[in-house]
Amino acid sequence: MPKIDCHTYVGPTAFSDDMSSREQIVASMSRFDLEAVLVVSSLGAECDMIIGNKQLKNIVSAASGIYGYVTVNAEYPKQSIEQQRTYLTSPDFIGAVFAPPVGRALSLDEVFEVSNAQRRYTKPLAFHARNLADVNAARAVAEAFPSIPIIMLGMGGDAWRYAVEAAKQFVNIHLDISGSVDSDKISYAFSLIAARRLLFGSGLPYAEPTLYQTLVDESKVLTTSDRRRIFRQNASMLFHINE
């Protein structure tokens, strides 16, 4: 079944360079049977938003199925809005993602200005949802900006039940299924919010797409149609990829 991976990174890891260049990303897409990948700059997320986005621009290519999230940083609202202006009009960039602060969660106050600016582009806004505090931050933004599709990358980590609860409460929240590999995660999410707002994602190259493909494949409550939605259709509609 064709898949769109909504949560990947460009950059080397200690174990591989599989996602370090456009050619390597294309090879990884082939290896994991991915029709398209949505890529975050590791450099942008961890350190340098400006250079990270610039490098990412040279890698993304809708023709190759490689799309980018432009990184924004709550610590730099003016520069972030400039980054949105620079990249979000391009069809190669399908949304923005907040750089995750180290050791704490974002607050609504500090992301408000950049989130408000995101409304102009009618493209999703993603958050690294690593834990309950991150889930709560993303939920607050979803509540404050109901017109913006909010994506929780990593589905809240071990706090994935809270991410599902948040998505049940706010219909503009979409969940990337990467993060923990709890055996009942997909079934639980499906029982509360159905398949429409579940997005296939992995965190590649930090995690194998095969892990999350298996979670979907082995969930007993999903029909073939549901799986198709999660693997591809939901992302295709949300990000306008090969619709």
Place this chain on the structure above:
Amino acid sequence: MSAKIIDVNTIFGAYPSEHADSNADTLIKEMAAHNVERSFTLSTWGIFYREAPGNEHSLRAQQHFGGKIHAVATISPHTFFSDATVDLLVEQQFALFRFFPEIQEWPIDYAPFEQILRVLAEHRRPIMVTTSRPGQATALGRLAANYSAPVILEGVGARNIAEALCVLQANDNFYIETHDFKMPGALETFRDRLGIERILFGSGSPALSLGAAIAYVNSSSLSDDEKAAVFALNTQQYILGEE
């Protein structure tokens, strides 16, 4: 490929936070669904509540499910008052002793734990210790450097995999369990640096996805013989002492 599988890390029973149905019957069904021949398992009671009834549960599961289960004992250093506790468990023929410093909130460098290891070492019993936090594997490497039996690091993931490599390099009797490996290339790195015989398959099932844990190993570039070693042969030879 379809190799024989022995899962060195399963846990059955209720959790204090909501988890998948994790009773022993569920574990056995999961094992059957994924062709797992045997599992090392213990009751959640021993981890979260009291070790004595938990260890009893684990032994009962072993008796009830015949050759499919190897009962695992656990001892909490917080309530360790007598060497006789260890002696009694050794007499009961537990296959492995597990320790949970993270959940039970005690440091590796901890006098009661040191004493437990001293007694277990006299009986040459393999141990498995959760070392998910940076620094824990290092501390265990120092504490158990001369331990007389295998020591398995469990819970090693992206943030402490380099530490685990160093610890295994320095300690020939140390092994690594795979359930928290998610990164492409991690298995290959351990194989190249340490040898395939130091890697033991574990899943965290039934709370975590057994299928995903198996898929991770199968999707690696290890040869079929190497996968067979990881899935079962290493555990048979080094932990169980089977030919």
